[in-house]
Amino acid sequence: MATIVIMPKQGQSVESCILTEIPKKVGDKITKGELLFAYETDKASFEEFAPVDGVLLAFYYASGDEVTVLKEVCVIGEPGEQLSANQPAASVTSEKEIIVMPVKDEKAVVVTSALPTEIVPGVSCFISPRAKILAAREGVDIASLRGTGPNGRIIEQDILAYLTSKPKITPLARKKADEEQLCTNCTGTGLGGSITSKDLKQVGTAEVTDEFEIKKLSNIRKLIAKAMLNSLQNSAQLTHHLSADARQLMSLRKVVKKAVDEGYKTNITLNDLICFAVIKALKRFPQVNTHFVDDSMKYFKKIHLGIAVDTDRGLMVPVIRNADDLSIQGLSNQMREIAAACKKGSINPELLASEAATFTVSNLGNYGVEMFTPVINLPQTAILGVNTIIPRPKELGDGVYGFVPHLGLSLTYNHQALDGGEATRFLKQIATEIENLTIEL
């Protein structure tokens, strides 16, 4: 008898939770009371423990997935027990029963002690109990439906959607959808709006109409969206702009380039040099190397520098821990490694948490951006935006003016934590460090 574990409902307003940890793999042995998965709502984290002994037969989601509450998350059963709708599964056609057992606090976990429907070999009718009752009542042929639940499971919504729209589907489209596992939840372009074989789409792809296309947000995009809005809604941020004479910076870069041409191993970039200067400034301004949390300020003894990295999968801000201990060469090497790890997707997720960094640098200079207002990664207190280098008129002495390359710096800070004067002095300090930067190769 297989046991299905669902996502518990955490309070009235919670509609979905994000899976944060799945310690077991499908096929692993499970002991009752063992951690099955950890998940979080927008407010808190929770853990779900195994209700029975057995083997993890199926896990419908991956870590980071958002799961609607009361949806099936995983199945625990006997070793070798089959539950795929496509396989003969005589062993799980036993009596269906739904046990509602009270677990932890007031919340209830619904545990189904068997697969909720008989599985007819070769017919796709993996269906939730509610869907099954509704389908029976409305006379819906469930064999002709394709579910949108985990593993193509038919859920109540599918029956409802079918009943409201009753999309006609051509025999070919039906066959093709079944055989190639294509989604029939699409706009029909055939006779009377029926779904033709050309309308079918891969499961999970965008909904396309004549006017627009709806694409589900990726998990990383959801996280970024949440973090960005949270930042702007929950802090008093503003930005100061200033520029630093970039001649010293550029000459250092020239020296590095020449050395690299001659075989020097570390190709120190402009950004590496700027971050190195920022770290120096941070050392003088401990009030910026902080987190602002509720009614207190958390002063860090070490500098953990967050670096904004643009990847194909979206913006990532990995952290270089203990950046204040690093030489310019060490910093440069770490920056390169961490950016590559982000782009490859192999970055340790712990290094991406906004709590992990104490200050962040976002460099858009490469793209020619002249000025911008970076958004703070809360609970950090400030973020530095680095802009492109622009020649600006400057007095060179004796009333002589010339064009001097200047690097634009944009500091966004949380005015709850810092005053304008402090922020300006810190920004000025960065400029000074950049203008007077020296390194040893």
Added chain:
Amino acid sequence: MSKNYDLAIIGGGPAGYVAAERAGHKGLKVVLIEKGELGGVCLNEGCIPTKTLLYSAKLYDNAIGAGKYGVDAKEVTFDFGKMMSRKEKVVKKLVGGVGLKMKEHHVEVIKTEAYIKGRSASGISITAGDEEIEATNLLICTGSEAFVPPIPGLGTPNDTILTNREILKLTELPASLVVIGGGVIGMEFASFFNSLGTKVTIVEMLDEILTGMDREMSVMMRQMYAKKGITFHLSSKVVEVKGTEVVFEKEGKTESVTGEKILVSVGRKPVTKGFGLENLSVELDRGGIKVDEKMRTNVPNVFAAGDVTGFSLLAHTASREGEVVVNNLTGRNDRMRYNAIPGVVYTNPEFSGVGLTEEKAKEQNIAYRCVKLSMAYAGRFIAENEGGSGLCKVLVGDKYGEVLGVHMLGNPSSEMIYGACMAIEMEMTLKEMEEVVFPHPTVSEIFKETIFGF
């Protein structure tokens, strides 16, 4: 004072009058502007008059061949003048019928030339004679005209050089006819005149007649007509016309053929000039008005349907396109599909097809299976076609067995092909087709028989 309409339609052919009828029926305030007779090319100088004449020719053929069926018809003759005047009567009746339909559905018909002045605050401004029209939506169905290629000596149609328009006005049967272009129009006229004893020669530039139709059946049809006395010159490019002499190049050699009359039927071109289309900045594509699957042009509220779009050039396509426009205007999401548009050549025997041909399937790399069966497998065909032959060919998708194309050579395929259209539109597979009951005995059973061949 200008008059306001929900929909103005320029051109009263199969796209225009059908759209007008449907829109009027749905309660839209519609004006239809037509400079000639209602019904367009189809009713006045295309489908209907030619089919009327071809029926006369078929009756004549059948009377001559009646002996094979045990009927003795002696001294069978025909009266060309009567055939032509009956054709006029049929056309008149149908054109009148369209007029009545317009009245029935409260469509205002203005019989004059239309001129689009441009966009206005309330939509599109059009002049039709003395009338100033403001329309929220505009449907352009100005159709097409015979294309006369720039070949020395061809020029504009005259007493000798004819298009479909002039040939339908002949009062005397020509002794000989040269047809330039062996497409559908060319073949139908060739068939008609051949039945009546005119010496017909077809000069076709491509290597086979009826391009686009099933090639195997096109070859069969050409051989049938060659037996009946038509001379075919394939891969022959007309280079000059000298009076009644058509000079063409064939396999590197220059040859010529003389005909009392010369029919030019190499193709048709969309009519996009002369009615102010340029005042709307409507985008054109290969000479026709560019439209999307809802028949929308690039200009908001301006639609086009029928031959003026330049790609299907069939009356039934035009009507459906007109319907798509009206459906979308009246809140029904509809789109034009071109995968199941039947094509029929009304020769004797008729040649009909819908969907993919083998040639197209190969060209598009579509994996298909094909079964063909002689028409003789349908009892009714044997009963009614003494000594006749024909073929039915069905193409299905290799993997799922969905009907991709159906082609039939034999009478009355024009009346049965719609069954195949439905099968393709509905994406029926062999399994569903096998469960359909066909009336017995009919020639249509050949479709079912062929299906069981898979």
